[in-house]
Amino acid sequence: MSGYASGIVAILCINLIFAYAVFITAAAGQLNLGAAGFQAVGAYAAASFSNLGWTPGWATIPAAMAVSGLTGFLLAFPVLRTKGVYMVLATFAFGEVVSGILLQTSLFGGAMGMVVPDYLPLSSLVAGAVFATLLVFFLMATRFGLALRAIHDDDLVATVMGVNVRAMQVAVFTIGGALAGLSGALYAHHFSFVEAQYFNSTLSIFVLLFVLIGGTQTAWGPLAGSLFFTLVPETLRIGGSWRFVIFGAAIVLMMVVRPEGMITRTLVARFRRRPAAVKPVAITVGEPHVR
């Protein structure tokens, strides 16, 4: 594989894990606009442990996931006191705070960043991406996943059905934090360098877009979103400096055509079932109280 291609695959793997981190909370209806903060926590944790001389080199990965997962767990309590746009703002503020702390702390190299001694090859990134993908697909197929989707649709009814909404939300913030940390740790080890400026709010916005444009209804959404956002700008390179303009227009178009994301449940169901198994649904005219 050429250096260019392997570079794209590496970014794709990191973006995919990162997208699943945001997806798992979005599946339960909570938008995280501070994901770069969690990724930074994972990246800097891995970088720090690596600089402390941990062996084997990969041991920093679970440790970094634990640190960022714990961060997600602890952040969940204040953040879950807010709802809707205020939650988005609270998570955004978290991302900014992390970035600010890293820039100001000389232990983490400040604006100079940190060199990461242990290198992890592309195969580790692919393994991480496969792990995150399988984990999220598995979770979404369980009663836990069903409860998350129920909270997304109607948290009051989910509560009446016996779902511990708060515990679920804390759990997904923890899992999401750990996955974002995984993406950050792999980034640190593969590119051998971390700097606070990289984990900025634009990155948080982009990963949220991966998920929203990919679709939050099924675990296929982040996969489609990451592929779209990673590969389309590359293929548009032939358009020269106009590529981000074309890309922006493509995003707007996508939101118009498929507001619920590229991959919806209906789309997945259509692929899964044979057309003959689909029963026609009667259309009743003039029925009252249709929501």
Added chain:
Amino acid sequence: MSADAMLKVEAVNKSFGGVKVVQDVSFSVARGGRTALIGPNGAGKTTMFNLISGVIGMDSGAITLDEARIDHLPARKRIGVGLSRSFQNIRLMPHLSVVENILLGQHSRIGGLGELFAPIGWISSAPARAEAMRRLSEAGVDVDPDAPVAGLPYGTRKRIEVVRALMSQPRLLILDEPAAGLNPRETADLSTFLKSATADGLTLLVVEHDMAFVHGLCDHTVVLNFGRLIYDGPTAGVRDDAAVREAYLGARAATVGGAGRAA
């Protein structure tokens, strides 16, 4: 009848701001019986349901289920002690399929983390799914179980919501206007279904406006008006009760004693 009461509501009060929505209301629901809670619009029926199911908290009073206080329990724990409900406006999860909505009704029966993290989507023959399918067919719902509920006819969705409430295997089922918006044929079918669903001793409490439906289904009726209890007795006696007649005739003429809907 208090000796054989499944649900007891005692001196319950609830105000929203300065408005007393429920005032000193006491009644009980007999074990294994079918009780109706009726009253003109704004009488506090849905508020009463929300208090019983814990969706909102009450100001004072006591609610007991089988002699045990439940009013201190949060809403999510009440289904675990055997209380299950439906909503006035259908509140199925629009992005979930029919069978997924039904499976959600089993959530309170999950034994532990092992069951919480057991995949249900991959094994179509799983016992949980089999139970969901059986309940659906018992309720006479003949639709593609994997279709999203959002596109289904109103009457079907209404029925699915009752099935979802039954999936928790409740002792007391409370339904908020199950017949609202149904045509006469669907209403009759629902009545038959609810009779068969409660045949094995399940206790039922319904809020309903359709008096023909109430007369056909419920042996006991409780009437609220402006947040106060005005009648608590056999359904057969409701139409002849002076206080009930005044409450309805004052608000809207030719309802009590007339056929069909009272409000």
